[in-house]
Amino acid sequence: MLRSYLRLALFACGLLLGVQVPGFVDDYGKRVEAHRLESQQSLKGFQDTARRFFKGDLDALVAHYRVSDDAVMRSDAQSVAHLVQRAALLEREWQAMQGPWYAQAWHLVTAADGELFEETLDAYRYQVLLTPEAMLWGLSCALLLAWLAESLALLLAWMLGMGRTRRTQQRHWR
Template identity: 40%
Template sequence: MLFMAALLAGVQLPGFVQQYEDAVLAHLAEARLALAPFERDARIHTQGDVTALIKRYQQNSDAAVRDGAASIQQLLQRVIYLEQVAEQLQANALVRGWYALLQPDSELFAEVQSYYDYRVPLNLTAIIWGLTCGILFAAVFDFVVALLVWMLPKRRSKSGA
């Protein structure tokens, strides 16, 4: 039963990782869309340098424009951050699993977790993950049980005379 539980959990992992990657890419697309007008302005006014555009906003005498610089800076940082997260997910299944499950963005992870649908994708990746999790869990469990049995003092039977 433990093997089957680990197998079923392992089969879920690729679907969760894929939904996490989809969430990262969706947020990245949204952040890029929000930054696009400022990138156009940067191409016109600062040879495409968004950081130089932000500096111009910061140096403006109008307080509203200066405050806008912080918003543009946040958008730019968000795009850069999400691009880095998305880049980490462009690797093999093991690396993708590591970043999505053990080093995720906490907000995106919580979002995916709250909307995750427990599906069982029967593709090669899911089967490999499932079998690997099941076999590893069963092997660790068997090892621990064998170790405990070996460590227990052996009872010697007394022969009656």
């Protein structure tokens, strides 16, 4: 009876953990989009300048700043280059988060930006979404966790010789 309750509790934990996945993926996507929009706003003036003098090429603008005779312009070149690199990173992250839900989840597991991931994790508030994706994630995680725990318990019991009948043990010792 205790085993049954433990199984149910483990299944419930897996279910509750699984339904968090779509909410976290959504929060990460929203965070990326917000940072991307802010980055675009920060570059707006530089993009206008690049459009007027360098056919819209921000890298050419940065290169021009780097070779300028003006020390202030050379100093700002690194700042503008950082803004351009950040905008490119955020654009790539945003593009990755525009795919199907399974591609988004895979991106988070394998290639998400560490800083944005940590920021999202720190600000994440647990939620129970009742969407089809959340239910699928919840049931999948619950079944996987329950299956893994049951398999581990059976393996340990088998290794320790528990669950064998006395007759089976005697037959093997003869």
